[in-house]
Amino acid sequence: MAILGGxxxxxxxxxxxxxxxxxxPSTLVTSVCFSGRDGHDLLVTTGDHEDPTLGGCLxxxxxxxxxxxxxxxxx
Numbered sequence: 001m002a003i004l005g006g007x008x009x010x011x012x013x014x015x016x017x018x019x020x021x022x023x024x025p026s027t028l029v030t031s032v033c034f035s036g037r038d039g040h041d042l043l044v045t046t047g048d049h050e051d052p053t054l055g056g057c058l059x060x061x062x063x064x065x066x067x068x069x070x071x072x073x074x075x
Contacts (some may be wrong), residue, residue, distance in 0.1 A: 001026075005046065007026040008021055008022050008023045008029065009021070009022045009024060009029060009032055009042075009044065010022075011065070020061075022042075022061070024044055024059065025049055025050040025051075025059075026046035026047070026048050026049050026050065026057070027048060028046055028047035028048045028056075029044060029045075029046055029047075030045045030046060030047050030056075031044070031045045032044050032045075033067070034067025034068075035060075038066060038067030039067045039068075039069065040058055040062050040064070040066050041061075041062060041063075042060070042061050042062070042063045042064055042067075043058060043059070043060050044058070044059040044060075044061075045058055045059075046056070046058075046059065047060065
């Protein structure tokens, strides 16, 4: 879950307890998603950056827990 106001990204347990937090060099995280063959790449889009010359960014990192699998769309 993206946390607005400079706190980054948080992961919560099914009961709603904060499990972990990832700091992001931005006060405006706009979206997060998982990617990669194994689902362990976390992509984060931001509306700003601590370095104002960069503006909004797409950031990528590896995480220890994979995202939920997504089934391919049918055409």
